[in-house]
Amino acid sequence: MRELLHRRLPPFATIAVLAGLVTLAVFRLPESFISQLENSGSFSLTERGWAFRLLAAFAILQAVYVGYGVLRPEHVKSAREKDPKVAKLTRAGLMSGLSWNASAVIFLTIVYGIAMLGFTGFRAGFWFFIALAILQAAWYFREIGQVGRWLGFQPETIADTSGASWEPDPMTYSPPLTRGLVAGERSSSR
Numbered sequence: 001m002r003e004l005l006h007r008r009l010p011p012f013a014t015i016a017v018l019a020g021l022v023t024l025a026v027f028r029l030p031e032s033f034i035s036q037l038e039n040s041g042s043f044s045l046t047e048r049g050w051a052f053r054l055l056a057a058f059a060i061l062q063a064v065y066v067g068y069g070v071l072r073p074e075h076v077k078s079a080r081e082k083d084p085k086v087a088k089l090t091r092a093g094l095m096s097g098l099s100w101n102a103s104a105v106i107f108l109t110i111v112y113g114i115a116m117l118g119f120t121g122f123r124a125g126f127w128f129f130i131a132l133a134i135l136q137a138a139w140y141f142r143e144i145g146q147v148g149r150w151l152g153f154q155p156e157t158i159a160d161t162s163g164a165s166w167e168p169d170p171m172t173y174s175p176p177l178t179r180g181l182v183a184g185e186r187s188s189s190r
Contacts, residue, residue: 038121
């Protein structure tokens with residue numbers, strides 16, 4: 001189980017380094033550049049404020065959906081039972097996939113912050129998205145840990161329970177509606 005929990009470290013370390021680099025780059029932007037972004041916008045201050053609020057609300061809704069809807073042991077259990085691709089994944093593969101997907105969502109929050117900074121010129125708004133990304137990372141790291149503890153007690157993969165495999169029809173097969181239309185074939189109802 002300890003190996004499963006260590007699977008979540010590389011994606012989160014990668015996103016932490018990336019967030020640190022982006023934060024440092026934005027922190028080092030000259031104030032003249034930020035004021036030029038703020039003054040050269042084609043929208044009014046009120047419109048830019050609403051754009052920030054909408055983007056922030058969308059980022060929060062996305063964070064809550066992923067945290068409560070995707071990164072839960074119950075959701076992973078139902079996905080393993082219903083989706084054959086997920087059922088064939090090993091526990092380690094499933095943990096790695098969940099971790100990288102959670103990191104991608106955190107990176108998307110950082111991208112929202114960069115877009116908002118470029119659109120509105122509000123540096124303080126960028127810090128909001130960085131703070132949100134840090135909260136997401138802590139929450140998602142914990143949730144993936146819960147999934148990893150649950151997976152520690154599950155089988156490596158879920159066996160195919162359908163038992164039936166699809167076999168193509170023979171070349172001589174014709175569907176019931178077309179049986180009377182095929183030349184040389186007599187219908188048995190006559």
